[in-house]
Amino acid sequence: MFDLPHAGRREIAPGAVHVPRWLDPATQRRLVEACQAWARGPVPARAATLPGGGRTSVRTVCLGWHWQPYRYSRTADDAGGGRVAALPDWLADLGRAGLAEARQATARSYRPDTALINFYDDAAKMGLHQDRDERTDAPVVSLSVGDSCLFRFGNTHSRNRPWTDLELASGDLFVFGGPARFAYHGVVRTYPGTAPAGVGLDFGRINITLRETGLS
Template structure:
């Protein structure tokens, strides 16, 4: 990202019906607060096992991103209240202030305060991408509800690929997500395939305090009983 790029306004974009990209939604102070929280969540657990860890897939492969979960622990392809593929301890709690941020995000994306008021996220997935990490096209379909997914970006920019609901093939839309950007997808696009084919190293704002890599915080509604 060049200096001239940073000076050009980036308009909000409807990626598909129900899917909205809001550039620069989080100001620098809110980004810093979220970054501090991510660092706390990612710190080593009491057992000595890292909170931020690579997830192993049923095929035996290992995801290139590192993840820590809030509220419900995700492992392919289910949720639990304990870190079943780790130390077995309780999952980190989902903080009320983060839920409130999710409600604000939905209201902003859909320009509908009522939609935000009704949003009750109880799952948080914090993914860290180093410069080599990727996320293949996938659906977020392990939840029982179909309320919107809220996605926030911190640090280096990435190429975000938003596809269709039928398969991993085209059509899809590639958009650059930068630090502070918001994406919300729900309604007809709730089960759209999406992924991150590429990180753009060295694009983070030095004032943020994240020298390399990208953090992505997603919020979801589990639809599960407590």
């Protein structure tokens, strides 16, 4: 299990918790090294093609299950057809530790079986969306490393207000479950040059979201 420092918590909405600077530099470096290796294959990071033909501005690589808009599969049918890498136990342990830090009641029973790893450059963003492709309402655990971003966390009904804007910095933990599990959320912009020294990522941002798919 990970021995991570205590950090202050802020509840953004019922079920949505932001914990700044939760990951220590050594854990951030481990995540960066692992994500860079996963991005090289067996299924490389790619910009996903949306149903309308557009492509996301972030590049994504998946573990456990491969996500493409808007379904999961064991093989990367939109990126060469290879089988995705397994989700390692140590990363699942980190997800459970994050839920415990956020004081979520499901921490011990949490069994994430997929991770979506998004790589942001200084022009990348992500529109407001819901994570609804899973067949469970288990919480989503989000980890940030590298450049900071402006993160928008909205309501469960529409992309319209009310929403809360907050900065997610390197090492931050964000958890949303319970009443906030299906809230709209997105990344408005990144802030180039804000990554701290020593985490192994001098440019861009990595975001890891751990999830339970509910698939067998």
